[in-house]
Amino acid sequence: MHIDQLSVAELSTQLDSVLKQYSALKELNLALDLTRGKPCSEQVALSDALDGILQGNYLAENGTDVRNYGGLEGLAEARALFSRVLNTPPEETFVGGNSSLTLMYNTIDFALTEGLSGPPSAWGNNDTVKFLCPTPGYDRHFAICEHLGIEMIAVPMLGTGPDMDRIERLVKEDPLIKGLWCVPRFSNPTGGVYSDETVERIARLGLIAGDHFIVMWDNAYAVHTLYDDASSLMPIRDLCYKYGTMDNLFQFGSTSKITFAGAGVAFLASSEENLTALKQHLALQTIGPDKVNQLRHVRFLANPETLAEHMTAHAAIIRPRFECVLNTLKYELSNSGMGAWSSPRGGYFVSFNTMPGLAKKVVKLAESIGVKLTPAGATFPYSEDPQDTNIRLSPTFPHLEDVKAAINAFVICVKLASIEHCLQRKR
Amino acid sequence: MHIDQLSVAELSTQLDSVLKQYSALKELNLALDLTRGKPCSEQVALSDALDGILQGNYLAENGTDVRNYGGLEGLAEARALFSRVLNTPPEETFVGGNSSLTLMYNTIDFALTEGLSGPPSAWGNNDTVKFLCPTPGYDRHFAICEHLGIEMIAVPMLGTGPDMDRIERLVKEDPLIKGLWCVPRFSNPTGGVYSDETVERIARLGLIAGDHFIVMWDNAYAVHTLYDDASSLMPIRDLCYKYGTMDNLFQFGSTSKITFAGAGVAFLASSEENLTALKQHLALQTIGPDKVNQLRHVRFLANPETLAEHMTAHAAIIRPRFECVLNTLKYELSNSGMGAWSSPRGGYFVSFNTMPGLAKKVVKLAESIGVKLTPAGATFPYSEDPQDTNIRLSPTFPHLEDVKAAINAFVICVKLASIEHCLQRKR
Secondary structure, eight states: OOGGGOOHHHHHHHHHHHHHHHHHHHHTTOOEEOOOOOOOHHHHHTTGGGTTTTTTOOBOTTSOBTTSSOOTTOOHHHHHHHHHHHTOOGGGEEEOSSOHHHHHHHHHHHHHHTOBTBGGGOGGGSSOOEEEEEESOOHHHHHHHHHTTOEEEEEEEETTEEOHHHHHHHHHHOTTEEEEEEOOSSOTTTOOOOOHHHHHHHHTHHHHSOTTOEEEEEOTTTTOBSSTTOOOOOOHHHHHHHHTOGGGEEEEEESTTTSOTTSSOEEEEOOHHHHHHHHHHHTTTOSOOOHHHHHHHHHHHOSHHHHHHHHHHHHHHHHHHHHHHHHHHHHHHTTSSSEEEOOOSBSSOEEEEESTTOHHHHHHHHHHTTEEOOOTTTTSGGGOOTTSOEEEEOOSSSOHHHHHHHHHHHHHHHHHHHHHHHHHHHO | OOGGGOOHHHHHHHHHHHHHHHHHHHHTTOOEEOOOOOOOHHHHHTTGGGTTTTTTOOBOTTSOBTTSSOOTTOOHHHHHHHHHHHTOOGGGEEEOSSOHHHHHHHHHHHHHHTOBTBGGGOGGGSSOOEEEEEESOOHHHHHHHHHTTOEEEEEEEETTEEOHHHHHHHHHHOTTEEEEEEOOSSOTTTOOOOOHHHHHHHHTHHHHSOTTOEEEEEOTTTTOBSSTTOOOOOOHHHHHHHHTOGGGEEEEEESTTTSOTTSSOEEEEOOHHHHHHHHHHHHTTOSOOOHHHHHHHHHHHOSHHHHHHHHHHHHHHHHHHHHHHHHHHHHHHTTSSSEEEOOOSBSSOEEEEESTTOHHHHHHHHHHTTEEOOOTTTTSGGGOOTTSOEEEEOOSSSOHHHHHHHHHHHHHHHHHHHHHHHHHHHO
8 A cells, every 4th residue: 555545553553563674684683785786606607717818829819919008099909899889889988997987087087178079168267177977876986976076957857868958948048068978878877768759859959059069978878778678778879970979979888797797898989080089198108008918808708799698698697686675676566656667678687666765774773783775865966865765776786685685675665665655754 | 440540542442332232232122120128939929828828717816806805005925026137025015017108197197187295296287398318218118207297308318327416406406397307227228227326316305305306216127137247236115214315206117028918017105195195096997907917927926036047037038139139230330439238137128329420311211121220219208319310120020041131231331321421521
C-alpha cells in the first residue's frame, strides 16, 4: 500500500516492525559496500591473458618497437580498434595511458589556460567560466570543474537524457557557458541512454552556443550492455560532422571496465584540429603513452566481434547482481511511494530516489548498520542535492550474496526513514 | 697541432682536405641520427621477460588485486623497491605511471596554481616566478617552465655541478626564484656527477631561499653507470632531513631507461607533507597508476642487486658506443682547439662544445650530409645558447657502426666549421 494512504496507527505498526528488523541487522555487524563502481574479481579475471599475450613479439604492425619512446597519439592499431568503440575515424582518435579522467582533465585544463584555438580562445580570459552538469551525474566530472574554478549549473536528467530545452536556452543566453558533461550511454548513475533526438540536439549546440563551447562526451560505458536489447547510442561524431560542429566535441572512453580497472588504456576523439592543438599541450607532460600495454590490448581484444563477446562474458557475471537489486527493490518498494529507481540495461549503477529530504538520512542509517553507500549528494555539483533524494547504488563489486544482504538492509533503511518521516508529518 | 697555431696557408690546405672529405660523405647519402636519448633494441630486449612475468598471479604482497582501481601512491612493494633507487624511505616515495616528466609537470603545476602549503603559498600569486636552470641542461625541463610562464635564469654547470656560489647569491637576492632544476648524476648532457659539497649546498638552499622554494631533483640516471668506478651521488634526502629542508625537495626517477622506454614506471619522493598535498591534486586527474605494470616491474627487478646486474647488462651494450664516440673525438680533435667534450662515466649523453659561435653551423653542416644532431641551443633555456657552442650527442640508440659513421662525419663537420672560421678571422 502507498505510504500516503496509511493511517498513523498503521504507520506506527509498520515502524515497530521495521525497527525490529533494523535492530536485528545491527546485531549482524555487517560490513558491506555498495559505493564503488568497480568490476569484481571474476570480471577482471576475464582478462588475465593480457599478461604474456605478446609472447616476445613487441613489434606493432608498422614495425614500431613498442618498447621504446615515441608516438604521442598512440599505436596505429590501437587507434583503429578503439575508434570502433567511439564510432570515430582512427585519425580522429588518440589512445593514451590508463585513465580517461586524465584525458578529460587535460582537455579542460588546456581549453581553460591555453585555448583550443590559441591564447585568445582560452576560457580563462573570462572572469567566469561555466559548465552544464546534468544531474544526477558523475562526481569526478564535477570535482574537475570545482577544482579548476569552473562554475557548475545543474540541469535535470530526463528519460531521454539531459533536459535539452533548458540546455539550449541556457547556452543561447549565457556565452560564459563553455561546456556540457555527458555520459551518453548508461549514464552514471541513472543508467539511461540518450535518445536519438537528444544526441542530435547536443550535436547542434555548437551552432547556438557562444565561442569555444565543448561537449565532454564521456562514453565510459559505450559497450557495457547487460542485455542484448539495450538501446544503442546514435553516433554523435557523424552528426557533428554534418552540422559543422566537430570542434565542439570531445569524446572519451577507456578499457578500465573492459579489461583491468586502472591498468587498461584510455582514448579520446575530437576534430583533427583539436587533436593537433591538444598534442602540443600533452607533449610537455609526457613523451608518450605506454604502447606496450596498448599492444597487449590490441592483441587481446583483437576486433569489435571479440570485444563484444568479451563484454557478453562481463554481463553474465554482473547481471545477477543487478537483477538482485532490482528484484528486491521491486518486491519491497513497488507502489509504496517510498522511492523510485532506474532499471538500467547496461552500465554500472542503479539510481535510487528517496522521498524528498531523506537521502542523507538513509545513507546514515545504512552506515550505522555496516552498509556503506555513496554519500548522498555526491551525484550533484558541489555535493548538493537540492532535494536530498538521490542515492547511487553500485552492485558490481561485491559478491552476489553481499549484494543481496546489502540491498535488503538498504530497503529496511528506506522504509525506516520514510515511515518515520510520514509519522512526523502526520502527527 | 692547435688550430690557432696554423698559418693561413696551412689552414687553406687543411680546408681543401676537409672539404673533400665532406663532399665524399655527402655522396654516401647517410641517414644517421645522434639526437635521441633512447635505449637501443638490444637494451630494451633485456626486459622482454616483463610481459608474462605475472604468470596469472595478480595479487600484491598485501593481497591487493592489481587488476582493480585504487592506490594513488603506488603499490607498497614498488614503493619499497624504487625508494632504494632514490635513497628515500618508502613512505616518502610514490610510484606512478609511465612518465616521470608527467610527475614533474604535475608538481610544478601544483606548486604554481594551488600551492605546496595551500592557496596563499601558490607561486602564481606573484606576477613573476623564476627558476634556476643549470646549463647546458635538459630541454624538456626548460619547456615545462616556458609553457607555464616561469622565467628561466641560466646558471653555468661546473665540474662539480651547478655553480653554487652564483646560485646561493641569486636565491638570497631574489625571493621570486622558486626552483632549481637538477639532474644530479650523469647530468643531461654533461654526464657530470654533482660533488658531495654541491649536494650539501643544494640541500641547504631551503634555508636561504625565499618561501616555497623547491629543488627539482631529476635523478633520471641514478643507476645508469657505464663503468664500475663511476662516482656515486650523495643521498640528498638525508641532508635535507638534517637541515630541516625536506619540504624543499622533490626527487624523480623512472625505469624508462631500465626496462622499457615509455612503458616503465616513474617515481617521486618528497616530504610526507608535500606528498599528502600533491595526492589531493593528483586525485582529481586519475584514479591511480597502472599497478599491474608496477607489479611486473617488482617481480622482474626484484631487489637492488638484481637491478644492479640488469644495469651492468645495459652498460655492456652501450659502453662500446660511448667509447667509439670518445675515442674518435680524442684521436681527431685532442689539442686541436676545435672543441672540448665531456667523458661521462654513466648516463646517456656526451656534451660537446665547439669553438664559440659554431654550434649551429656544425649542426647544419651535419644535417646537410644526413647526420641528425640535437638542435644547437636545445640544452639552454629558450633554446638560446649565448655562446652558440654546445651540442648534445646521444650515442645509445644507433647501431655501433652507425655511431662510428656518425661521429666520423661529425668530426669532419667540426673541422670544416672551425677551419673556415679561423680562416675568415685571419684573412
